[in-house]
Amino acid sequence: MKKLLFFFLLMPILLWSQSNFEKAEKLFHAKKYDEAQVLFEGVLKNKPSDIKTIEFLGEIAAIHKSWVKGAEYFKKLKELKPTEAEYFYKYGGCLAMRAMEVNKLKAFTMVDGMKEAFERAIILNPKHVQARWALIEIYLLLPGILGGSESKALGYSNELAQFSPVDGYLSKGRIDEYFKRYTAAEKNYMKANEIGKSKVTFQKLYNLYLNKLKDPKKARELKQKFEL
Structure with missing residues (x-):
């Protein structure tokens, strides 16, 4: 009763x-x-x-853009469902966005939490593209004394290339561009654009021509081809 x-x-x-x-x-x-x-x-x-x-x-x-609140929700989700890669990725993403709003000292204290979340997302989903991109950015932007590493960024780029050639070339182009190796970046972005033929691949190459190589002629020619 x-x-x-x-x-x-x-x-x-x-x-x-x-x-x-x-x-x-x-x-x-x-x-x-x-x-x-x-x-x-x-x-x-x-x-x-x-x-x-x-x-x-x-x-x-x-x-x-309430990153602290978002991190709280996704932290709870990854605890409730620890086999879901996306919850770890989104938790790490909220931490990363929050880190961009605070001072550098506080941001550095958040790095380990970001890396752990993104690495866990990859373990749970070995083909997680965005988590690898996030780790590439972390290892590029961190000073060497705090764990920044071009070789580690390249390692994740090589992993991307194994199952997403477009992301592989784009990420190598991003690394080259970051270190101002613009000729090498152009080659990688060109290969990405040849395969992907998308707005994203076009934009990366177009911006490189316009803003880094300072070659408006190449930028214009590329735009004309893209719009055909």
Whole structure:
């Protein structure tokens, strides 16, 4: 009898949560993020470990550039579902974006957390492209005394090349460009553009011509070919 009574008492709450979750999801897809957030937060009070609700709230926090809050949500998600690579990647991403807002000293204290999150994402998903890109940026931007390493950045670039040739060439181009080896960067971006033929590959090569090689003629010719 007590179990039956508990069921009838609980049922309206569950139905309310489901109904509000569906409303919130529709608002999210309609890009009405503030309204969706209010409903999702209400759902979370009744279902504090609901993975989809926490994920939506994490996405909204990221859209609002509330990186600390986003990191909290994705940290909880990776604890609730430690086999999901994307939660580790997004947690690391929130830390990385937060690091760009704080002073350098504080940012450096966050690096290990970022690296651990991105490395875990790769272990869980060996073909995780974005996590490798994130690690490449970390090893490029960090001073050598704090763990920056061109060889480690190249290592992740080589891994990318094994299953995504376009990303392999783009990442090698990025490394060359960072170290001002613009001729080598041009060759890698050209190879990426030959394979990918996308807006991303075009833009990388176009920007290199325009901003680094200072060759508006090549930039113009490339743009004409891309627009054909």
